[in-house]
Amino acid sequence: MTEIKYPDQRSKRFIFVPFCLLCQAFQARGIVRFGFSSVIKPIFDELLKHDLNIIQMPCPESRLGGYEKGLQRGPRGIEDYNTPEFLAICDVAANEVLQMIKAIINNGFEVVGILGLEYSPSCSVLLQYSNKGTTHHSGHFIAALQRKLRTEQIKVPFIGINRRGIKASIKKIRELICKKLF
Numbered sequence: 001m002t003e004i005k006y007p008d009q010r011s012k013r014f015i016f017v018p019f020c021l022l023c024q025a026f027q028a029r030g031i032v033r034f035g036f037s038s039v040i041k042p043i044f045d046e047l048l049k050h051d052l053n054i055i056q057m058p059c060p061e062s063r064l065g066g067y068e069k070g071l072q073r074g075p076r077g078i079e080d081y082n083t084p085e086f087l088a089i090c091d092v093a094a095n096e097v098l099q100m101i102k103a104i105i106n107n108g109f110e111v112v113g114i115l116g117l118e119y120s121p122s123c124s125v126l127l128q129y130s131n132k133g134t135t136h137h138s139g140h141f142i143a144a145l146q147r148k149l150r151t152e153q154i155k156v157p158f159i160g161i162n163r164r165g166i167k168a169s170i171k172k173i174r175e176l177i178c179k180k181l182f
């Protein structure tokens with residue numbers, strides 16, 4: 001390994017975020033309506049205060065059928081996405097994230113947490129829309145990632161951002177980063 005002569009100033013802490021948190025245009029058409037048209041800024045304002053490395057996870061929905069088609073998609077429910085083709089996309093994306101997490105941890109760094117986006121059929125941690133109102137289960141991509149982490153016995157906390165309650169989500173993220181949660 002090459003000898004490094006200068007102090008290593010790299011932050012050793014990482015957080016993983018959903019792709020669209022930095023890029024709302026990758027959301028389905030017609031559902032970006034909570035005042036954030038590109039970056040969900042208040043979340044990043046908080047993350048930037050804590051000297052974290054921020055990793056943007058893949059967006060599985062926009063990969064379905066290729067990005068060109070993916071960017072034209074309308075909103076769909078979790079059942080609509082419950083297809084072998086989409087689950088395979090989630091599996092590949094989750095594996096990419098898993099490999100990064102393993103490399104980070106094996107290099108002595110820390111993954112502080114993984115953020116999801118509530119009510120997304122792919123990236124929610126807990127909350128979903130249904131005909132009967134809100135139900136509690138993870139989106140397909142987050143579920144795949146959680147399964148892979150469990151198999152590898154890697155424990156990383158998840159927090160779902162609720163765009164309708166952004167202040168409460170920021171409080172949870174702050175508590176997570178400051179180790180007052182989990």
Ligand code: SF4
Pocket residue numbers: 018019020021026027028058059060061062117120122123
């Ligand atoms: S699949 Fe995930 S990253 Fe892609 S738009 Fe939906 S919530 Fe965002």
